[in-house]
Amino acid sequence: MMKNLGLAGAMIAIAGTGAAHAACDDYETVVSAWLPIMQTTAYYVAHEEGLFEKNCIKVESNKMQSPNHIIDALVSGRADFGPPGAAAGIAMLAEAKFPGTFKVFGLQGGGIEVDLINDALIVKSGSDIKSFADLSGKTLGHVPGIQWRTISRHLVRAAGLDPDSDVQLIDLAVPQQVPAVMGGSVDATLSLEPVGSIAAATDGVDRAMVNPVAAVIADPFYSGAAVLTTKFIEERPEVARKIVEIIDEATLLANADFEKYKAIIPKYTAIREEQLDLLAKPYLRPWSELNETDLDSYQAFVDVFHTEGVLKEPMDVRTKILKPTDFGES
Incomplete structure (x- = not known):
């Protein structure tokens, strides 16, 4: 399958070059649902470069x-696609409940080996919390929803604590x-970028751990x-x-020159221009480059x-990845 995706990448390059010069008599309307986070960077680049038009x-x-x-909008038919940054875990939970709803065509996150930050454990300066093992009797905030609640529970459990009795987990909006x-x-909070980078540069708070999720679940880690x-598609x-x-x-453009494109981030997110130097480059994987890792x-x-008991049955994600045959290609 990976060989087929590589061939698809070559086709994308050819098709994209020709389409860029197309004159449009009519436009197709497509509805997106997206989240204003760093992982959505490729979508911002696509808009800024006029790739849709x-x-x-x-x-x-x-x-x-x-x-x-985002997932609710897609399941209900109110949106056609979720750009990069849609919740990778929640999408599969919805797929389990409504089989045959989604196809995944890209992944975004970070990792230790690739030296790109996705998440961090944030604590108050001077705190004795250095890792999840130090959270006994403490409160831990996380991004609202089942995805980050489950990740947080898993990391607490992996540190030898009971997420039901040793730590109080709290849904906490990113801002x-x-x-x-x-x-x-x-x-403490388990926070997605750019919160960790902002915390590292803010007096009074520290980044106790970088990429704790990749250290426990998988490296790289894609949320x-x-x-x-x-x-x-049909x-x-x-x-x-x-x-x-x-x-x-757009993903390839963002990966090739993040320093250029990060200037557009304040237009789409809550990041302010004076915070741009704090932004960590996300790990963005296009469909054409997805591999076994x-x-x-x-x-x-x-x-x-x-x-963690959220999915009743195991799920094979490879059956949920977009293939050229999904478009009717041989």
């Missing part, structure tokens, strides 16, 4: 407030995480995914394929939901 596509872009809202640690309403609905396969080509092209990592993450 060059491919005769008009995007109705819906910014969501939580990962759950509230650093202030909550500074103010003492929580003892984000780009997804298409199968309804969209009803408009050529348009769906263009979306994949566009996001792949990526899929093994994704599998390890989804397995955690089964281990």
Whole structure:
């Protein structure tokens, strides 16, 4: 399968080059649901470079407030695709409940070996909390929703503690995480980028651990995914394929010159211009480059939901990855 994806990448490069010069008599409307986080960078690049318009596509872009809202919009048919940054775990939970809903065409996160940050354990300066093992009797904030609640429980358990009795887990919106640690309403947070990098540069809070999730679950670790609905693929396969080509092209652009493209981040997220130097480059994997390491990592993450009792049955993520044959290609 990986060989087929490589061939698809070559096709994407060729198709993208030709489409960039196409004159559009009509535009196809496609609806997206996205989250304003670093993992969504390729989507921002696609807009800034006009890649949708060059491919005769008009995007109705819906910014969501939580990962759950993205998946709800896709399941209900209110959106056609979730750009990079959609919740990789929640997508598979929804797939288990509504089989045949999604195809994944990209992964986003970070890792220890690749030296790219995805998450961190944030504590107050001077805290005696150095790792998850130090959280006994403490409170731990995390991104709201079942995905990060499950990850947090797993990391607490892996540290030898009971997530039901030793640690109090608290849903905490991303903008509230650093202030909550500074103010003492929580003892620590498990935070996604760019919260960790901002905390490391802020007086009063520290980054106790970098990439703790990759250290426990899989390295690299992917908490984000780009997804298409199968309804969209089946009803408009050529348009769906263009979306994949566009996001792949934008992902490669972002990877090649993140320093250039990070300047657009404040336009789409809560990051301020004066914070740009703090941003850590995300690990963005396009469909055309997904390999066995990526899929093994994704599998390890989804397995955690089964281990923690959230998924009743194991799930093979390889059956959920987009293939050229999904577009009717041989």
